[in-house]
Amino acid sequence: MASRVNDQSRASSNGLKGKVLTLDTMNPCVRRVEYAVRGPIVQRALELEQELRQGVKKPFTEVIRANIGDAQAMGQRPITFFRQVLALCVYPRLLNSPDFPEDVKRRAERILQACGGQSLGAYTISSGIQLIREDVAQYIERRDGGIPADPNNVFLSTGASDAIVTMLKLLVAGEGRARTGVLIPIPQYPLYSAALAELDAVQVDYYLDEERAWALDIAELQRALRQARDRCCPRVLCVINPGNPTGQVQTRECIEAVIRFAFEEGLFLMADEVYQDNVYAEGSQFHSFKKVLMEMGPPYASQQELASFHSVSKGYMGECGFRGGYVEVVNMDAEVQKQMGKLMSVRLCPPVPGQALLDLVVSPPSPSEPSFRQFQAERQEVLAELAAKAKLTEQIFNEAPGIRCNPVQGAMYSFPRVQLPPRAVQRAQELGLAPDMFFCLCLLEETGICVVPGSGFGQQEGTYHFRMTILPPMEKLRLLLEKLRHFHAKFTNEYS
Amino acid sequence: MASRVNDQSRASSNGLKGKVLTLDTMNPCVRRVEYAVRGPIVQRALELEQELRQGVKKPFTEVIRANIGDAQAMGQRPITFFRQVLALCVYPRLLNSPDFPEDVKRRAERILQACGGQSLGAYTISSGIQLIREDVAQYIERRDGGIPADPNNVFLSTGASDAIVTMLKLLVAGEGRARTGVLIPIPQYPLYSAALAELDAVQVDYYLDEERAWALDIAELQRALRQARDRCCPRVLCVINPGNPTGQVQTRECIEAVIRFAFEEGLFLMADEVYQDNVYAEGSQFHSFKKVLMEMGPPYASQQELASFHSVSKGYMGECGFRGGYVEVVNMDAEVQKQMGKLMSVRLCPPVPGQALLDLVVSPPSPSEPSFRQFQAERQEVLAELAAKAKLTEQIFNEAPGIRCNPVQGAMYSFPRVQLPPRAVQRAQELGLAPDMFFCLCLLEETGICVVPGSGFGQQEGTYHFRMTILPPMEKLRLLLEKLRHFHAKFTNEYS
Numbered sequence: 001m002a003s004r005v006n007d008q009s010r011a012s013s014n015g016l017k018g019k020v021l022t023l024d025t026m027n028p029c030v031r032r033v034e035y036a037v038r039g040p041i042v043q044r045a046l047e048l049e050q051e052l053r054q055g056v057k058k059p060f061t062e063v064i065r066a067n068i069g070d071a072q073a074m075g076q077r078p079i080t081f082f083r084q085v086l087a088l089c090v091y092p093r094l095l096n097s098p099d100f101p102e103d104v105k106r107r108a109e110r111i112l113q114a115c116g117g118q119s120l121g122a123y124t125i126s127s128g129i130q131l132i133r134e135d136v137a138q139y140i141e142r143r144d145g146g147i148p149a150d151p152n153n154v155f156l157s158t159g160a161s162d163a164i165v166t167m168l169k170l171l172v173a174g175e176g177r178a179r180t181g182v183l184i185p186i187p188q189y190p191l192y193s194a195a196l197a198e199l200d201a202v203q204v205d206y207y208l209d210e211e212r213a214w215a216l217d218i219a220e221l222q223r224a225l226r227q228a229r230d231r232c233c234p235r236v237l238c239v240i241n242p243g244n245p246t247g248q249v250q251t252r253e254c255i256e257a258v259i260r261f262a263f264e265e266g267l268f269l270m271a272d273e274v275y276q277d278n279v280y281a282e283g284s285q286f287h288s289f290k291k292v293l294m295e296m297g298p299p300y301a302s303q304q305e306l307a308s309f310h311s312v313s314k315g316y317m318g319e320c321g322f323r324g325g326y327v328e329v330v331n332m333d334a335e336v337q338k339q340m341g342k343l344m345s346v347r348l349c350p351p352v353p354g355q356a357l358l359d360l361v362v363s364p365p366s367p368s369e370p371s372f373r374q375f376q377a378e379r380q381e382v383l384a385e386l387a388a389k390a391k392l393t394e395q396i397f398n399e400a401p402g403i404r405c406n407p408v409q410g411a412m413y414s415f416p417r418v419q420l421p422p423r424a425v426q427r428a429q430e431l432g433l434a435p436d437m438f439f440c441l442c443l444l445e446e447t448g449i450c451v452v453p454g455s456g457f458g459q460q461e462g463t464y465h466f467r468m469t470i471l472p473p474m475e476k477l478r479l480l481l482e483k484l485r486h487f488h489a490k491f492t493n494e495y496s
Numbered sequence: 497m498a499s500r501v502n503d504q505s506r507a508s509s510n511g512l513k514g515k516v517l518t519l520d521t522m523n524p525c526v527r528r529v530e531y532a533v534r535g536p537i538v539q540r541a542l543e544l545e546q547e548l549r550q551g552v553k554k555p556f557t558e559v560i561r562a563n564i565g566d567a568q569a570m571g572q573r574p575i576t577f578f579r580q581v582l583a584l585c586v587y588p589r590l591l592n593s594p595d596f597p598e599d600v601k602r603r604a605e606r607i608l609q610a611c612g613g614q615s616l617g618a619y620t621i622s623s624g625i626q627l628i629r630e631d632v633a634q635y636i637e638r639r640d641g642g643i644p645a646d647p648n649n650v651f652l653s654t655g656a657s658d659a660i661v662t663m664l665k666l667l668v669a670g671e672g673r674a675r676t677g678v679l680i681p682i683p684q685y686p687l688y689s690a691a692l693a694e695l696d697a698v699q700v701d702y703y704l705d706e707e708r709a710w711a712l713d714i715a716e717l718q719r720a721l722r723q724a725r726d727r728c729c730p731r732v733l734c735v736i737n738p739g740n741p742t743g744q745v746q747t748r749e750c751i752e753a754v755i756r757f758a759f760e761e762g763l764f765l766m767a768d769e770v771y772q773d774n775v776y777a778e779g780s781q782f783h784s785f786k787k788v789l790m791e792m793g794p795p796y797a798s799q800q801e802l803a804s805f806h807s808v809s810k811g812y813m814g815e816c817g818f819r820g821g822y823v824e825v826v827n828m829d830a831e832v833q834k835q836m837g838k839l840m841s842v843r844l845c846p847p848v849p850g851q852a853l854l855d856l857v858v859s860p861p862s863p864s865e866p867s868f869r870q871f872q873a874e875r876q877e878v879l880a881e882l883a884a885k886a887k888l889t890e891q892i893f894n895e896a897p898g899i900r901c902n903p904v905q906g907a908m909y910s911f912p913r914v915q916l917p918p919r920a921v922q923r924a925q926e927l928g929l930a931p932d933m934f935f936c937l938c939l940l941e942e943t944g945i946c947v948v949p950g951s952g953f954g955q956q957e958g959t960y961h962f963r964m965t966i967l968p969p970m971e972k973l974r975l976l977l978e979k980l981r982h983f984h985a986k987f988t989n990e991y992s
């Protein structure tokens with residue numbers, strides 16, 4: 001039998017074989033992947049928590065995870081109506097219980113009837129339960145002032161993450177300079193850079209304009225595209241609106257301009273709209289790319305390809321753990337759409353509890369239903385508190401010398417810019433760390449506050465930021481902001 | 497501004513632009529993906545169901561989906577204990593209800609305490625809730641007679657599918673003849689071929705021996721490996737035990753031989769053991785690769801790399817919709833294991849209801865707990881019925897002239913070989929169909945029975961098979977088997 005080419009190298013002198021799978025032999029694309037939201041800083045936060053539990057003395061009593069948009073982990077309560085319906089779906093014997101409102105029961109029955117064997121435990125078709133796709137399409141129509149949505153263009157997914165990666169996967173092709181280029185905003189949500197690294201596509205950065213509240217500037221898109229054409233074939237433009245980590249909400253004019261640009265330049269548009277319910281600033285309003293596209297009329301409405309993503313993880317519900325989401329595709333080639341369905345079928349189906357939850361999110365109780373009042377009150381409470389926290393964050397940061405924070409118009413994050421003294425930058429370089437990573441690590445060690453350095457999202461060379469969620473409860477958030485401000489002053493002092 | 501290289505081709509004479517994303521420009525690897533379990537035959541089944549609903553007359557009144565291992569879709573009831581605990585996790589106010597046993601409440605509280613914000617709605621760490629990883633490790637230890645399992649080697653996943661694809665993704669590298677080759681059984685579960693196509697890895701087929709009840713033969717592994725070395729770098733060996741679609745259960749001797757082979761040849765072992773609870777035949781027993789590996793002692797136990805997969809979708813629970821699963825890695829390079837964690841973190845976390853369900857599956861009620869009796873009875877009922885159905889299937893098929901069926905020792909499928917008359921083969925070729933696809937389509941049109949042609953799983957050239965689940969309820973299954981036998985006789989007659 002032929003011996004392996006690398007048998008020799010594998011068998012070392014002591015008779016031991018080396019590993020088959022090592023850093024050197026593993027998939028090099030996977031090796032290049034980075035994902036800051038769960039990076040080294042979070043690793044360290046986990047260790048600190050463990051040390052605290054073991055009684056190690058620290059200058060703080062708890063680690064506050066302001067690193068990830070995870071509302072319920074920060075104490076936000078689930079929406080009662082959603083969980084009641086889900087409980088009945090999970091354990092249908094509760095349908096006979098007198099403790100649940102009639103509309104809750106009707107909803108659970110409706111969902112179960114659409115499931116194989118009337119159970120959440122059956123696989124669904126790969127694109128998701130047809131009834132739920134229809135409900136999603138109706139939601140989109142309502143949201144977009146009556147512009148039609150076709151359930152067959154809706155694919156349910158395992159969180160928005162899954163749908164975004166699947167869409168990118170379809171779009172990646174070519175070798176060398178013909179490789180697909182994907183324009184993404186900087187700063188970005190690092191799922192994009194990670195997925196592009198994994199898929200070996202070319203990441204093309206366009207910078208949001210921090211001076212103009214993270215506006216998306218067409219001239220900058222043009223610059224990015226022009227420079228990218230030497231090294232790849234740019235075919236996709238990603239927009240995150242409302243923005244993560246930047247918190248801006250795009251104006252309608254901006255969206256129109258982006259669509260025109262994408263059309264002229266032959267780019268497939270991906271609109272990440274998972275924060276569509278998270279708009280706080282006065283004068284800001286969410287405009288879906290789909291709606292704007294359709295209202296622009298032909299040739300845009302009839303030709304521009306678009307994929308829009310949504311999720312149950314954000315908004316007022318924050319049901320991250322259920323991994324529900326969807327993508328709506330518009331003007332997609334019919335054959336490609338079939339291919340997309342096929343690709344999704346390999347992993348069988350999105351989690352059914354997440355599908356059920358999505359159904360409730362897109363069709364909440366109507367005013368005539370018994371659950372409406374409480375639902376509405378819970379929803380409003382969350383959104384009003386988020387709006388207040390957005391304002392508070394901006395305000396406290398902007399009172400601090402050396403910190404500057406754009407308005408948090410939407411989403412769940414602030415992304416303040418911090419001045420770091422040259423000696424801190426130097427110290428970071430000595431340690432082999434990005435300066436804002438150094439800042440964030442020091443912050444964590446001294447205060448227990450866990451935020452993510454701007455370098456994990458991308459930023460203009462020579463500027464430093466961090467991303468902090470606005471999700472901790474109001475009083476905790478206030479304390480946290482004050483601590484952060486203090487720490488920054490002290491840090492600045494120490495390294496000046 | 498520089499115009500796009502392909503602007504010209506995109507703007508056609510009528511002023512319309514072509515699509516950015518077409519069959520020609522899309523990811524060619526995705527285009528090559530095939531997934532028979534959800535392929536054209538299932539598409540047709542869906543259409544037929546719709547026609548039936550619309551009142552179109554058919555020679556049958558319902559479509560019976562024996563194409564997919566989806567127990568609850570076929571009427572199997574969920575295990576009460578699992579669903580009770582989950583309902584409480586979903587809607588914790590039920591913890592105060594008198595209608596749930598104490599152990600159910602304790603379990604729900606235990607899981608919730610391990611969740612961020614004590615809610616299923618929070619993201620978990622990417623490898624899954626630590627408590628659940630520990631419970632999985634304990635399960636593995638019990639299963640393997642006390643051989644230790646390290647929770648840090650356990651990664652929870654979105655069904656086993658997700659973990660299998662992730663593992664393959666890590667293992668794929670190289671270009672041209674240095675490209676990673678992956679040995680998979682033929683017939684196989686088509687997730688493997690689909691994932692390899694998507695990842696652009698080289699599929700290396702080894703054939704199971706139908707004459708010896710689908711045994712895995714080392715000489716055949718050697719043949720496959722030898723021939724593959726000309727075109728790729730074989731680095732991975734996948735085994736499915738108990739087998740899908742083939743239903744065999746590997747002997748301990750066979751597993752030892754496979755491990756020795758993998759070790760000698762420098763192959764990473766992937767053991768798909770999602771049917772580990774589905775063993776029916778007398779004299780058959782499930783042996784985990786991990787246990788056998790460890791009992792073989794060094795150098796195997798200390799060096800051979802192994803990943804073993806499990807799922808909540810199969811066994812006696814059949815909770816496919818929850819998408820729970822895990823992989824345990826053994827002897828994996830520590831740095832690679834970190835990379836695996838990083839890769840998983842990009843998609844944030846597996847669905848938390850699925851994680852919770854997995855926790856219950858790996859730590860069912862103990863004999864002293866109030867839920868034990870009912871749990872045990874429900875579990876036994878399902879497994880006993882599956883065993884009876886396995887036997888019935890084998891028996892009825894083997895009474896039919898022209899059909900030959902190996903014993904269904906385990907898993908949930910029979911994979912009988914059917915003789916197809918030459919004129920049927922010819923007719924299929926005229927229609928551009930695989931002969932067994934033609935047979936299955938005719939079967940579906942005439943009887944409403946939906947099974948998957950053997951060509952979707954792979955088979956020896958010139959042989960024809962189909963895969964049928966043994967999941968329909970006993971009396972329906974009997975009817976179905978009789979119908980199938982009749983249809984085959986009629987079909988043979990018609991084309992002779």
Ligand SMILES: Cc1ncc(COP(=O)(O)O)c(C=O)c1O
Binds near residue numbers: 160161272274311325
């Ligand atoms: C902009 C953006 N897109 C997508 C996602 C993915 O969310 P999920 O997969 O939980 O739906 C997130 C999560 O933080 C996000 O911020």
Ligand SMILES: Cc1ncc(COP(=O)(O)O)c(C=O)c1O
Binds near residue numbers: 654657685740809821
């Ligand atoms: C052999 C085998 N492996 C893996 C899977 C994937 O199952 P899941 O992703 O539902 O855990 C299946 C499903 O049928 C299977 O048969």
